[in-house]
Amino acid sequence: MSSLNDSERELHQFRNRIAALVIFILVCFFFLLLRFIWVQIVRHSNYVAQAEENRISIVPTMPSRGIIMDRNGVILANNYSAYTLEITPAKIGAKLEDVIEELSQIIEITPRDRKRFKKRMEETKRFESIVLKAKLTDEEVARFSVQRYRFPGVEVQARMFRQYPLGDVASHVIGYIGRMSQKDLDNLPEEEETNYQGTTHYGKEGLEKSYERVLHGSTGYEEMEVAASGRAVRTLSTHPTVPGNNLVLSIDIELQKVVENAFGNRRGALIAMDPSTGEVLAYVSKPTFDPNLFVDGIDQQNWDELNNSINKPLINRPIRGAYPPGSTYKPFMALAALELGYRKPTDAISDPGYFDYGNHRFRDDKKGGHGIVDMYKSIVQSCDTYYYVLAAQMGVDTMHDFMKQFGFGELTGIDLAHERKGILPSTEWKRNAYKNPNQKKWYAGETISLGIGQGYNTFTPLQLAYATALLANNGSAARPHLVKDIEDGMSHERRPVTTETVKLNLKQENIDVIKRAMVGVMKEGTGARVFAGTGYTAGGKTGTAQVITIGKNEKYNAAALAEHKRDHALFTAFAPVDNPKIVIALIVENGGFGASAAAPIARKAMDYFFYGKKSAPEAVQSGNDDAYPEDPDDSQPVLLPPDSDEDSNDEG
Structure with missing residues (x-):
């Protein structure tokens, strides 16, 4: 149981x-x-998408970068196609170093190629194709093609490369592109990140940088079906690229060449612009450099030569160089005196050749002085004493407030990055500029040198050109810009680029006084010899600015000084006087007198602008001289006594 x-x-x-x-x-x-x-x-849709991603690879295709041309259609930056040897690290079965070593038996792989590849490896993802060697010859392409079966993950690709066919001409305007860095990626707006997938190069300087988004275009892509091994099986769909837009510059490259050749081996800068439109006709920074060196990464030797050169060829002088304006500042001082009631045109001083202020004597460039000097003579003969007296009467803040409207000490807004403001001094500026309490105070003696464009005054050549444009064009001028039109990369339709036009509230009779005196500079003053025999009426002003201070008992002797300690030579000019079409401002660093070093460059530029390759006529100047009648003979100058520390070496 x-x-x-x-x-x-x-x-x-x-x-x-x-x-x-x-x-x-x-x-x-x-x-x-x-x-x-x-x-x-x-989760059906999500897993389907993941499966498709494993089966489908999205391969970005780069758009053709827009070209850059001058106002007459001369190509300044374009693209050309060349073959590259590229490796996708994720598809390499063997050790990467071994693969590169085997490839070097077929195609020459230099140490520089290896170094660049290693750097690019650090900057990109393993599944992206990385260039090992660029610009293969047809023979190298043929040799690799025969051996291609031995190298899975290694391909020869056709890519577009940037080229600057004129080499170092206008290099600071055009700029250059270079390898896209992580910093460039980080600076991209979020909405642009997708458009830059697969992009290898990026605008680094000049217009290539300023108009990067315009030139880049829209990235396309191909949907590729891939096998488990990563090998492409077939193309599923294609989304075409949209080429970048082209830039049509306001620069006349032939005028640019004339000016660059006129500078020779000297350092300096020149801006030529149309005051009515703001179009920059020539933009020169000397010395120049070859932007082609930077496209695929500059080598150490060339970089050291450019970066360590005493001549600083990489400095964009028209917007980055800040210089004392010297006597080119005097017409603006004279205009301020008229507008603010400190002078009438016939008011005069007696110039003994110096101006005593406090315990310091400010010397004129002419020993013994210029005698009786009214406003016309002060500009034509560039009398320093006249402006010492005027500066003492006006004071630093009055000068600052008047000059600011001309753009001194302000950004012009030109379409280039890294523009410098320079210094238009004032008592407030000095309080903010210095930390030491003793240095924060403005001393009355510091005002005197400002009247002749020395002292704390430092402006860029572009600011000087823009201010001269406002004066020459009767108080009205468009802000400077380098791009004239943006051309659609596909339809080639052009969209003009315009900028703000500034109109100053100035009295025309006062402007006429200053312009008449600037014409006098070119007819009987410091610019007369250089501008003799032109067929156009020009106004201008020479200037020489000290680089180092000369002691009380010393005399300036250029021959005894090192070249980089000699005076700067400056010049401003405009023509025709009655309806200016071109305004020029230039500086020759350490060039000496403005009349002998800078004015001849301006003459060559203006002659080319008006006559092209033809020589300027030997005839007497023509133009609307009646626009500036001579001072009445019966008008006697009224003597003004000086109002009451820095020696002057300003020739004018």
């Missing part, structure tokens, strides 16, 4: 175990069913 009970008990236990197992299996199936519903229904 007990045996029967044991059997029944075992059977009951067995049934319970079976039941538990069935329940466990049912529970498992229930969870499997839930997982199936989750995967196949709830």
Whole structure:
């Protein structure tokens, strides 16, 4: 009987175990069913997308970068196609160094190529194609093609390369592109990140940088079906690129060449612009450099030569160089005197050749002085004493407030990055510029040198050109810009670029006084010899600015000074006087007198602008001379006594 009970008990236990197992299996199936519903229904679209991503590879295709041309259609920056040897590290089965070593047996791989590749490896993702060697020859392409089967993950690709066909001409205007860095990526707006996928180069300087988004275009892409090994099987769809837009500059490259050649090996800068439109006709910074060196990464030797040169060829002098304006500042001082009531045109001083203020004597450049000097003579003969007296009467803050409207000490807004403001001094500026309490105070003696464009005054050549444009064009001028039109990369339709026009509230009769005197500079003053025999009427002003201070008992002797300590030569000019079409401001660093070093460059630029390659006529100047009648003979100058520390070496 007990045996029967044991059997029944075992059977009951067995049934319970079976039941538990069935329940466990049912529970498992229930969870499997839930997982199936989750995967196949709830998350269906997500997993389909992931599956497609594993099967489909999105390959970006780079747009053709827009070209840059001058106002007459001369190409300044373009693109050309060349073959590159590229490696996708994720597709390399063997050790990467071994693969490169084997490739070097077929194609010459230089140490520089290896170094660049290693750097690019650090900057990109492993599944992206990385250039090992650029610009392969046809023979190198043929040699690799025969051996291609040995190198999975290594391909020859056709890519577009940037080229600057004129080399170092206008290099500071055009700028250059270079390898896109992580910093460039980080600075991209979020909405632009997708458009720059796969982009290898980026605008680094000049207009290439300022108009990067315009020139870049829109990135296209191909949807490729790939095998598990990563090998492309077929193209599923193609989304074409949109080429970048082209830039049509206001620069006349032939005028640019004339000016650059006129500078020769000297350092300096020149801006030529149309005051009515703001179009920059020539933008020169000397010395120049070859932007082609930077496209694929500049080598160390060339970089050291450019970066360590005493001539600083990489400095964009028209917007980054800040210089004392010297006597080119005097016409603006004279205009301030007229507008603010400090002088009438016939008011005069007696110039003994110096101006004593406090315990310091400010000397004129002419020993013995200029005699009786009215406003016309002060500009034509560039009399320093006249402006010492005027500066003492006006004071630094009055000068600052008047000059600011001409753009001195302000950004012009030109379409280039890194423009410098320069210094238009004031008592407030000095309080903010210095930490030492003694240096924060403005001393009255510091005002005197400001009148002749020295002292704390430092402006860029572009600011001087813009201020001269406002004066020459009767108080109205458009802000300077380098791009004239933006041309659609596909339709070639052009959209003009315009800028703000500034109109100053100045009296025309006062402007006429100053312009008449600036014409006098070119006819009988410091610019007369250089501008003799032109067929156009020009106004201008020469200037010479000290680089170092000369002691009380010392005399300036250029021959005894090191070249980089000699005076700067400056010149401003405009023509025709009655309706200016061109305004020029230039500086020759350490060039000496403005009349001898700077004015001849301006003459060559103006002659080319008006006559092209033809020589300027030997005839007497023509133009609307009646616009500036001579001072009445019966108008006698009114003598003004000097109002009452820095020696002047400003020739004018």
